[in-house]
Amino acid sequence: MSTTPTEAPESTGLAASPASAGAPALRLYDSAARAVVPLAPTAAPGLVTIYLCGATVQGSPHIGHMRSGIAFDVLRRWLERCGQEVRLIRNVTDIDDKILSKSAASQPPVPWWAWAQRFEREFDAAYRALGVAAPTYEPRATGHIPEMVDLVQRLLDAGHAYIGESGNVYYDVRSLPGYGSLTNQRLEDLATTEDESQLDDDVEADKRDPRDFALWKAAKPTEPADAAWDAPWGRGRPGWHLECSAMSRRYLGETFDIHGGGIDLRFPHHENEQAQSHGAGWGFARHWVHNAWVTIKGEKMSKSLGNSLVVAELLKRYDAAVLRLALGTVHHRSTVEFSEETLADAEALWERLSGAILRAYEFSDDGGLNPVDAPAEQVRARALPAEFTAAMDEDLNLAGAMAVVHATLKALNVALARVEAGPSSSQEADADLRESATVLALDLRSQLDVLGLDPLTEPWRAGVLEGVGSSQGGAAMETLDRLIQHDLDERAQARAAKDWPRADALRDKLTQAGVVVEDSPSGARWHLA
Ligand SMILES: Nc1ncnc2c1ncn2[C@@H]1O[C@H](COP(=O)(O)OP(=O)(O)OP(=O)(O)O)[C@@H](O)[C@H]1O
Numbered sequence: 001m002s003t004t005p006t007e008a009p010e011s012t013g014l015a016a017s018p019a020s021a022g023a024p025a026l027r028l029y030d031s032a033a034r035a036v037v038p039l040a041p042t043a044a045p046g047l048v049t050i051y052l053c054g055a056t057v058q059g060s061p062h063i064g065h066m067r068s069g070i071a072f073d074v075l076r077r078w079l080e081r082c083g084q085e086v087r088l089i090r091n092v093t094d095i096d097d098k099i100l101s102k103s104a105a106s107q108p109p110v111p112w113w114a115w116a117q118r119f120e121r122e123f124d125a126a127y128r129a130l131g132v133a134a135p136t137y138e139p140r141a142t143g144h145i146p147e148m149v150d151l152v153q154r155l156l157d158a159g160h161a162y163i164g165e166s167g168n169v170y171y172d173v174r175s176l177p178g179y180g181s182l183t184n185q186r187l188e189d190l191a192t193t194e195d196e197s198q199l200d201d202d203v204e205a206d207k208r209d210p211r212d213f214a215l216w217k218a219a220k221p222t223e224p225a226d227a228a229w230d231a232p233w234g235r236g237r238p239g240w241h242l243e244c245s246a247m248s249r250r251y252l253g254e255t256f257d258i259h260g261g262g263i264d265l266r267f268p269h270h271e272n273e274q275a276q277s278h279g280a281g282w283g284f285a286r287h288w289v290h291n292a293w294v295t296i297k298g299e300k301m302s303k304s305l306g307n308s309l310v311v312a313e314l315l316k317r318y319d320a321a322v323l324r325l326a327l328g329t330v331h332h333r334s335t336v337e338f339s340e341e342t343l344a345d346a347e348a349l350w351e352r353l354s355g356a357i358l359r360a361y362e363f364s365d366d367g368g369l370n371p372v373d374a375p376a377e378q379v380r381a382r383a384l385p386a387e388f389t390a391a392m393d394e395d396l397n398l399a400g401a402m403a404v405v406h407a408t409l410k411a412l413n414v415a416l417a418r419v420e421a422g423p424s425s426s427q428e429a430d431a432d433l434r435e436s437a438t439v440l441a442l443d444l445r446s447q448l449d450v451l452g453l454d455p456l457t458e459p460w461r462a463g464v465l466e467g468v469g470s471s472q473g474g475a476a477m478e479t480l481d482r483l484i485q486h487d488l489d490e491r492a493q494a495r496a497a498k499d500w501p502r503a504d505a506l507r508d509k510l511t512q513a514g515v516v517v518e519d520s521p522s523g524a525r526w527h528l529a
């Protein structure tokens, strides 16, 4: 490994967090250590630095592409909830073989950069729709060519890279004793480091070893002139692996806390990123987190397998919150099987969760000061149940956290039923009941917020309040209640007089209008279907 001294990462602008909360209690599975280990951030007190490999913007995002964005959004939210400041970098690969070939093959052909920009926007829209907070910075590969050229030069100087006859620059994997350590592979057992992302690596006949990989690809006469940049060893463009080493160094410094991405990226992409950064003398990632696949009928969702579901299409059929719930409440290392059944379950759960919070919201309206409608900061300031915290701290155990969510929902429904059963003999007791339902609704919001699913914050709020109207919801429901109550009273009288046809007709009328009537010992209750 190179021992070249390196500059301090002052240009990253990293600083101690003002909201420093000491070290987080989170323990996370580390793919390199193959064990759950404590996360011990080092950049600055109260700060966690994360680099997540982002999209290669060569086509429309399918729902599988969203998995890592959502999984790491939950990780980020949890760390922030625990008082940490999180600096999350997610890059955009906006130059690559597929972008060049697809833009050239499109009818009519478009410039590669227009193609990349189109799909970057689509990814952006999909992340936004699914409630994935924007990363702290989202660097594009093409905006960091000088950093990449510097890194290649550094690797050349340190003897970890060489220039081939083609003008390509390769990483010499045999030069780094630790190559393969991330994925626990011995160099002797590796045949080649070719991977799909480097399809056009041509023959690469000038490699010294088939396991070496391209750091820099020499410009080709068949490729657009503006897809190449000057470098001391000749014009060309960066290899994919190089981008992440250069951009993580630029924004997070030589060493950072967590490196993430899809499980397929472990090898060769992450192994090669690590080789580059270690070769440059940088500490690089201290902790590796990889998320599992979204599958369909057990098979990875993938464009080439023809089973991919484009996010924009799914959003025409499903509420974005339902998609987020389906994807974001499963442990990040477990597969999400994406089926009609998964979506139906998520849809039903979302209705129950948002419906219960909405019911509490409606009855709590008090001259525009609705306690259930507390701003997100207030919701986040609430203490979480110890079981919830313990589950999240133990490798983001979402099953454990969701068990707490279900218990809170159940308790809220019980409280709501008691409130809705109507006034008791004591006003004080009624106020207590309303208070306990309000507290449970806020608790539920607070737990769901960690998962990015608080129904009363954006991007879900508008959809959840649709038809209720954020300021007029309570008043509108009261008016509706009076109208319905009038019919229910008439129905009660018809039943008392054993006028069954009249009683049934009144109920049918309400059912047709979307009102569900439930008879209980204390009288009929209603809710919207
Ligand atoms: N089904 C999936 N589940 C989770 N992550 C995925 C899934 N498909 C792709 N990804 C993530 O998105 C990254 C980019 O995906 P890629 O461009 O290979 O998509 P793809 O649909 O599998 O395309 P192709 O069919 O061209 O292989 C992958 O490296 C992976 O980390």
Ligand SMILES: [Zn+2]
Residues within 6 Å of the ligand: 052, 053, 054, 244, 269, 273
């Ligand atoms: Zn990467």
